[in-house]
Amino acid sequence: MTFFSRYAAVFFALVVLATFLPRFFWQAAEGQRNRLAIFYSSVSEGFLIHELDAYGQNFYRTEEGRELDQKDFVSLLPFRYARDLVRWGEMPETIQGVAVEPEKLPLSVQNVFFRPRSLDGPEIPLCFVMEAASGFVDLEMPGEVMRISGRQAEFIRTSDNRVLKEKSLLFTAAFERAGFHFPAQKAWARTSTRKPFDWGWFILDAEGSLFHLIQAKGQPQVRPVLKDFAPGIRYVQVEEHPGRHAYGLLVDWKGGVHRMNYPDYSLTPLPLKEFNPSEMRLTWRRDPLVHHYTVEGGDALSVTVTDHRDAVIREIRMDLPPLRSESARKAEAFFFPFRIMQGVPDSGYLTLRLSWNHDFLLARALGILAALGSFVLWRHWQGRSLKESPADWLVLGVCGFFGLFALLWAGHVPGQKPVERRAV
Amino acid sequence: MIIESFFKKISGWVLCLSAVLVMAVVLPRMFDLAFRQGAPTPFILYSPVKDLFFLSGSTPDGQRVYRDETGRQYDRMEFMMATPLFWYRNVFAWNSMPETIQGVLITREAVEEGYQVFRYRPQDLKEPPVPLWPLLESASEFSDLRLPETMFWKDGGLVFENGLTRKKDLEMTEKVNNALSEAGFSFPVKALWGNSTTRKPHDDGYFIRDAEGSLFHLRQVRGEPVCMDTGIRGIGEIRHLAVTEDRRREFYGYLVTDDGRFHLLMQENYRVESLDLKDFDPETMGLIFMADLLGRTVVYGDEEKIYALRLGLDYHPVHSYEEERIQGLSSGASRVRSMLFPFVVQTRAEYGRGADLRLDFSDHTSFAGILFFLVLFMVIRKWWKGTFFFRLHEAALLFLFGIYGFFVLLVQIYPCFEKKGQKSLFGLR
Amino acid sequence: MIRAFIFKEWLKLRWAFLGLSLLGFSFLLFTGHGLYREFAAGPAVPIWQNLVERQVMFFSGLKYFGVLAGLVTALVQWLPDTPNRGLRLQLHLPFPQMQGVGILVLCGALTVIVVCGLMIAALLLITQYFFPWPVVRSVGLTVFPWMLAGLPVYAMAGAALLDISLLRRVIYGIIGWQMASLYLAGCGYAGFEGVLGLYGLMALLMLFAPFISAERFKRGTL
Amino acid sequence: MLRALFYKEWIKLRWPIGILALLGLASLVQAGLGLRYLAAIRESTELWEGLILKQQMPYGGQLVFPAVCGLVLGVSQWFPETRQRSLRLLLHLPLSEKILIPVVVGTGLLFVCLLAGLHGLGLVFIYALRFPHEIVTGLVWAWLPHMLAGMTLYCGAAMVLMETAWWRRVMGACLVYGFFKMLTSGGQPAAYAQSLWMYGLVTLSLVIMLFLPVMRAKRGGDQ
Incomplete structure (x- = not known):
């Protein structure tokens, strides 16, 4: 019993230490870098770099490294800074042969941001199905929510928590007509009234x-979008934009990202190399001439520019100075052979995820040896036999310094007498 | 020995009074929590089509109701059509905007440009909790406003501190204070108002009141x-000023003077337009100002009453309306409340933000409550000890504190208990 | 005699004092480090402006420090004495009892005040390194009532520990809790600015609360 | 013998339990009235929108109750034991410590679970009156880690009070506080839904660990 209890103590201490010590370590040791953004200028047909340093100073450069002042920078990006250019009266009439109409720019300029965190997360499986054709300009949150339970769609009125029978039957029938298999696995939408119109819900069936x-005038419209999609659908990001260029982004289980086009739901794979949706952030900017995809993550920033027929025009990749210096990472490997993470980048759930350190084998081995050595010294100082509790050595061999601290805290097995110390 | 008994006495009173204080804070709060009812503030718009005020509110059971000031009910669409200058996006989308209203030609651009809304709340009267401001560039080439490298506060003059060096920026401080004194400013700075955010269409700077x-x-x-003397005199002492940067650039903002009047500060020559608002009390009432193409609407009020005023383009009143609101407590509940609690200790500043500590006495009905608890206490006394008599300080507690005193006596946290042998005033203990 | 009293209290209280200061300072160390990193990462003015506009409280972890200090001090000071009636011995010493209790309360209150004062001073020192003067002032005005909450908690916890009737103990506990929550009501930055004196006076007056409980404790009845 | 032991613990704990039960009741009343008022002043759609889309937790304040229960019961159960060596007295009862310690710890944990569980059931009931089961399930998911946090604090209090060396107390307190933080840092109702069993396992290890300081107190451990 004491044996179990002692290793329970070791286990408890290991979990807490492996969670907090690396966290504290990186809070103290992680470096900083300047904020960097890359834009593609259709005017100069080159990349522009905007950098903000720790003192709040802005630097504007071309990709060749020529310094620009703010005004040049702004006038090279006419779609992004249209307001300024129009005010100065410097808006070019045509760019690359395409006429620029400043008042129509909001329809053709679109910015979409994707974060790994939005892939998964705790949610309450009730859907606000908005009225998409109410006749009023402003959208309103409906007075009922939809639940897709085992065999049907159910509407619950918010004012008295009652199920609306008629509406539920109406929607269930519409789902069944479209070939929907209950229950739903996942449902995605942008539930906000601050959008120009409503595109309803994308629902993944069983x-x-x-x-x-989509709900229009109280009537359901259910359309099948994708059947037998081999990689499997992981996430759909719906984007209502007044230009109605695309329904949004679709992420599959193999790490591919697709643009879901309006109005036929066809998928266009984005021309991104080395993109891992579980770890990297993606920004998709559209303007009247080009698509512009920025991938940020893994200490690098890469931008791909395509034209509207999705042919790649230019690509650029910039390595950013690493946030974690090599010496700090060596120190991490020396002290922490693994760490436990509560939060992970691609989910909003809290977990306990064990992640082993795979870098710097030598530093890790040295760390474990140092922990073993300290433990030997401690046992010697306490006058304890090295043969006592042999499983301790296993703990130390696997967990290094975490194991050392945990074992120190747990102490020896109570009641065992120390060995007689021989006179030196 | 005097010190000894003094200590005991003061200790007893401290305990007793703190119990009363805690009860006077907590019990009314619990009462309110249990009996409070609420209804959202109705939204009032002026209809230039029908020359009436239109209200959108909800009934106690949560139904939305649209009606005009005469009580006639409408549906949502009719409501929007009656107030087309506010709902212009909808009305234009339905293609049902009248061509002219009151003889004025209506175009989408004119409506959009004529539209402005701002709000005033009583807590705006208080100085911001952290009085630190950035002096933004008001004539920048670029349309995005950007934070400068310094921020300033008032300490007699204006003191600038640089965010990079984290030292006082002596050069800037001197430049600004020179600009102030060149404009005829007499130090020290008494008050300063401005809008320090960068999320606004343009920057109108700060207004400063001098000695x-x-x-x-x-x-x-x-x-x-750049500092300018606005030359505003003779409207009384300015208590609050708000800068409302808006694309319309008709006025810089509004000001509230210490006589409780509400003025607009116009952009042309810093002219002051004083609005004649009936019964407006800046300490208790919130206000919404809505400008549209054809006039101005001012809606103000507190929890009890709500006033609406329509002004023409020249700020002369055209139409006005007032209405009583649904009370937070029903009349029965509020009578019971004032009977139960002879006074209430408020720890929150009522309309401003922050903490306070003050007594709110209830009206005369609280005597009934006090009498009730007096009798109740006597009955209990009779039941427990066989006599109606009680001591002077017990009577004082009951008379002064009503229900609070009653509870204090009930659990015996009252002072002066140590007179063991002595007889008290009423002869019995 | 008085010196002996004070020495005896000090023997008990020094651990509370040390532990609380250690806890507080380690927390401030974390706060300071967080601020340091934030300011190293970018320009200062947006951070200042963010604080002014959103009223972010980077020191909000200190909110319950005063309450903790009061509670720990009261427990350390009164708990060893009450169960085996050690205090009774002291109350029967040839020394005016109430003054004796007064010295005890004074020692405890001073511990709370000194610990909290140290925290405020250290926090203001950190703040003034990173922020201009108005922020320092507002931070001080915000933290002060939080720390003041320690005094009523200390007093009422003392009274509750000393008292013999269970009902009264519970009531004192509730009073202490509610008094503390008056001081901790979230009023934003510098919310107590105008009424700090009143609240301070109230907190100091509360320190008289334990006397009558001590008297009851001594008599052992009523 | 076991019944006597159980009875002894009950005698020790009845007043704290009584007070905590009253507190819990008061907090339930407050939760109910607060929800009633919330439903009265806000439009129902807005309220549901907050609960479903913004994943607000209006019951967040009530979730502290299990932790308070754990801490109070832990301290009031183990503080008297650790004074004047009464723990040793307890351990010299004619009963194996393998039965005795689990019974004593189990009694304490039972009361923690009972009090906090009843309180949680009350909360569930209050919310189930107004909201569909999805929202109530969210409440349960949010409540469970707090329940574990209550058990953690109970064991932590016992462990800190029983330990013999002061540095072990401090380190133990830090570890328990760290784990408490890990359990209460979820900002959304179902944040722990995928991993609660792992947290439960770690909590269980803390419960089992309690045997160690007891044995140290009995046999005399190292410093």
């Missing part, structure tokens, strides 16, 4: 097919 | 501080 639900 | 009560306008134009 067999992995994707459906699109 | 003599004059108002000055400070801006940064192309890196240089």
